[in-house]
Structures are given as C-alpha cells and as structure tokens.
Amino acid sequence: MQETRSHGPDTPTTRDWVRTLLAYRDPSLGRSLFELGVTVGPFLALWALSWWALSVSYPLTVALALCNAGFLLRLFCIQHDCGHGAFFASRTASDWLGRVLGVVTLTPYDVWRRQHAIHHGSAGNLCRRGIGDITTLTVTEYAALPPHRKLLYRVYRNPVVLFGLGPGWLFLLQNRVPVGLTDTARYWVSAMLTNGAILAMLAGLYAAGGLAPILLIFLPSTLLAATAGMWLFYVQHQFEETHWDHETDWQLHDAALHGSSLYVLPRWLQWLSANIGIHHVHHVNSRIPFYRLPEVLRDHAALAGINRMTIRESLATARRHLWCADRRKLLTFAEARVALAQLA
DSSP states (O other): OBOOOOOOTTSOOHHHHHHHGGGGOOOOHHHHHHHHHHHHHHHHHHHHHHHHHTTTOHHHHHHHHHHHHHHHHHHHHHHHHHHTTOSSSOHHHHHHHHHHHHHHTTOOHHHHHHHHHHHHHHTTBTTSOSSSSOOOEEHHHHHTSOHHHHHHHHHHHSHHIIIIIHHHIIIIIGGGSOTTOTTOHHHHHHHHHHHHHHHHHHHHHHHHHTTHHIIIIIHHHHHHHHHHHHHHHHHTTOSTTOOOBOTTTOOHHHHHHHSSOEEEOOHHHHHHTTTTTBHHHHHHOTTSOGGGHHHHHHHOGGGGGSSEEEHHHHHGGGGOOEEETTTTEEEOHHHHHHHHHHHO
16 A cells, blocks of 8 residues: 655645645536436446346346446445535435435435444544444454454454455345434434335335346345445555544544545446545545545645555455554554564
C-alpha cells in the first residue's frame, strides 16, 4: 500500500480537507436520475433475460443472474448515498428511494441508515466498536481472552466465514431484525415493513415461476452482490496502516481520512461499485454524491496518494486481524504472537 502523510508547511491538514470538500456536496438532479436509470434499466433487463433463460438452460440462467449481481451492488451503493442525503437535494426523496431500494437489497433502510451513521461517527474509535463495523480486537484484548473465545474470534475473522458464510447471514437473516437498535419502535417498523415487502416480492416470484427464479436468479445474484459488498467494506477499513485510537486520542476527521482506503479498481468495477473505493474522501465528507468523488481526486492530487491500495495489495488484508497500538498497524495472528513475545 502506498500512503502519503507529509507534514510540510504547505501540506493541507485534515481540517483543511474538510473545508475544501464542502464545494463538492451538491448533487445534480439530472445526473442522479441518469445514474439511477442506467442502473435500474440493466438490472431489470438482466432479470428478464435470466427469466427467459429458465426455459433454455439453467447454467445460463445462473450466469446471467451472477452478472446482475454487479447492478444489484450498484443499487445498494445508490441506497448508501440516499442514506447520507447525497443522492437528491431533497432528504425526503432520498429517503423514499432508499426505502424502495432496501426491499431489493434486503436491507431495512431506516435501520441501516442509523447503523451506518454510527459507523461514520465512530470509525477508528476503539471505545465505540460494535455497530455497523467488522469486529476488530487489539493484540492485548485478544491475548487476554480464554482459549475458546480466541477460537471463536479466529473463526469469525476467517475469510471463509467473513466472505463466504457472513454475507448470506447478514443480508438473508440478520437484516430481518434491527440489531443494536431493538429498543426503538421506528426501527422495528422499518425492519418489519421491509420484511413484508420482501415476502410479497418472493411470493410474486413463486406464483409466477415457482422455486426456479428464486433459487436460480434471486439467490445467486443476492449472495454474490452481498459477498462483493462485504469485501469492499472490509478493505475500506481493514488494512495494515489503518487508524485506530482510544476515545481520548481519537479525532473524527483524522480517523476518516487515514482510517479509510483508496481502493484502486478497473474502471468497470469502479463504475459497478459507484466509486465507493474512494472511501477516504467519502468518510471526510459523506454528503458528496458518489459520481463527484472522481472529480475530487482530479482536482486534488494529494488525496490520490493517501492509503492507495490495488486489488493485489488488498488480498493481503484478509490475513490482518489484530490492531497493535504500539506499532500503529493491523497485524496477522503470527505477527501478533511475535509482538507479544517481544513484550514478554
């Protein structure tokens, strides 16, 4: 990973970037509607093609469904912008579009919006972990666990669980209840109304085509999109030189800029993921519409060198599981053993 953290007299500070990025906050109604159209249109077209393929070839059906996972991911990213009030100037319009998309993405919008706001307000804060993030322990916390708890943590952080079983668990099951927000009625309403709409959608699919469209179109596209989304969320914060601090030392915008990555993707993947890889800019100002994030990098080259990570470099992040405060790095289990031995 390449990172630029120079501190010369002319180097912008994090607060400077906060002020600079305010100029990119305003969405364009025409551009937003265009981005919605070029996502919903192909999504529906691929669904229609997949349905037609049911009478031709089941493997072809699944292949088309898997292709559609990219557009489903992009719909989730649009829903994500709605949650930040970044897609339309009208908050009401953003929220209702987000609620409709939440049925397709299996994500109760109001629940997710609150959980994600907590994530943005506490990312990198060791004293406020637990909602809207991937559980991450420090080296000393892990060392203090009894053996069975260490095993559970290692199982949880295993890539097979995080990116294999985890996405299905999260989107098919966990999202059915407002985890972490169960004491507030409005989040139960959001979850139950979304669940009802999802059941109605699945009932309609079953009535029209039986189990085949559910098993061969709906599930493959949903699971692949969920897996891609989980991976993106992981690499956006779980990299070697990320940023964690305890409450007394934690600063929101420093954590946002230096604790989020710039994931360098091929153009077509960047398009399908709605530029979410430009995550450090997004965390500094979450109100910037996704289609303006590349504009920020074009105008401010310094930001293009912070926490820069290629796909090849990102693969190594799947082995990093424990934060070491002394080294200011996310370590592998093997590196953590060495660190603990040195301390002993």
